[in-house]
Amino acid sequence: MAGANTIIDIRNLGLTFQTADAPVYALSDINLQIEAGEFVSFIGPSGCGKTTLMRIIADLEQPTAGSVTVNGLTPQEARLKRSYGYVFQASALYPWRSILRNVTLPHEIMGGSRKDAEAKARQYLDLVGLKGFEKKYPWQLSGGMQQRVSIARALSFEPQLMLMDEPFGALDEITRDKMNEELLRIWAKTRKTVIFVTHSIDEAVLLSTKIVVMSARPGRIIDVIDSTLPAERSLETRETPAALELAQRVRQGLKAGHSYDGQ
């Protein structure tokens, strides 16, 4: 049941694409509640609809069955009220804007004073560890730094909800570890509700308070796992017995989902 703190409530959600030969069931019978302040990962093989599910929450895609509410509003109303910040797989920075002006972009769209926008932009660039890069242009930054700018951009207008779609998927493992550490630190500071799409078990285990395991054809939820890890975490937390056990359970869920494929 949806409690007082429920920020996202998904009921009997489905999405079916009508194609020329047969309908494609992208998502089927999804039920999920997310509480405020949670860090929820969607994990599953490619094509399981985890990104699609997040795009539905963001009103970038429309479901064909069921309902979603974000803060009690429809996704469209929530989008119009700018209640979420979205981080894409690629940084999607505008190359003609300096780093600072990339981060002030949402403020420019939403209105408000330029001074406030710049103050917020500087504050969040500082938070993601990019103080001093304000005047640089995107091409002068590495991939990991660009993705950090896009996180600062999503945080800059202080939405309650962060939607992150495989934000570190394109980065190498070393950079990804570093980014995970950064994200833990940022999340500990801001305590936003985060939905995080990934296909890395390690990443999901390390970051999440709740892991949603999904499987493909049709995309559905196999298992919802509440994390047993302590709130205080670092990269080393991944090696603890609790984390290994958690990873094992995720792996089993993914395997179980896979066995449906043959039928």
Place this chain on the structure above:
Amino acid sequence: MASSSGVSGLTAGKKGASPFRWLSPQGPILPVLTIVALIIVAWYGLAILLNRAQVSERLDGAGASWTVSDLISGTWSMERPVLPAPHQVVAELWKTTVEVEPTSKRSLLYHAYITASATVAGFIFGSLLGIILSAGIVHVRTLDRSLMPWIIASQTVPILAIAPMIVVVLGNIGITGLIPKAIISMYLCFFPVAIGMVKGLRSPDLLQLDLMRTYSANRWQIFWKLRVPASVPFLFSSLKVAIAISLVGAIVGELPTGASAGIGARLLSGSYYGQTVQIWSALFMAAFLGMAMVYLIAGLERLALSRMGIQPAGGK
């Protein structure tokens, strides 16, 4: 065409490189000079070949005996040669630009100015028309379907067929001088701008557009904050093409009227009176003018792109 080599020449230098890099031994100066030298040698040879019949006839008519060197020097110094020698063209260019007042009707600079003003007027209005059309096409589906075929069809009609009609029709209602020529230029140059800008305004990728949607940006904001800046490199590429063909349009516009001024008028009067030296010097002036204008746009492009933090595209 001369102008196209100008474009690549200007964008070749990478950011931060010395502006005089092209003069260094590794730069393009040596190959360019070699080609120029070859062209000049071939040109002198062709001048002998093409003019010798007239010269030998004249020498025969004079009665006295003549040598090969008489023949060669004759072919290089005729008053109305089939092909004037390079130094004759240079001398004519010098005479008509430096030795006469720029305001005189005998000055090639005056004629270049007349043509350039029609070119620039047509270029400005044509570019504006192209930009407006592209904005409409990108935003309104019906315009995309209904306008695009007409835009393409407009360019399949030879400009030589349309130019006289525009000049005659406008002349009939009392409009002469710069405007008809500018309209012909505009007719030619709106096309590359419209095509280039449609592509440019559509160049933002899905992520960049989705990002705007997550901010609930309206069409106007998406247009000014995303589509327009993304289209700037495309705009300048098409402007360089547009200004070059705008010049062609202005010259073509001067031909059917028997205009008294402009590079086209110089070409026309040159061919009436068999003044080939005048024709060639007018041709060179047209080429210089075209190069200067394309260089100007390329300069503006570098300025605009570097201010936008983008490295010039199409360089290398």
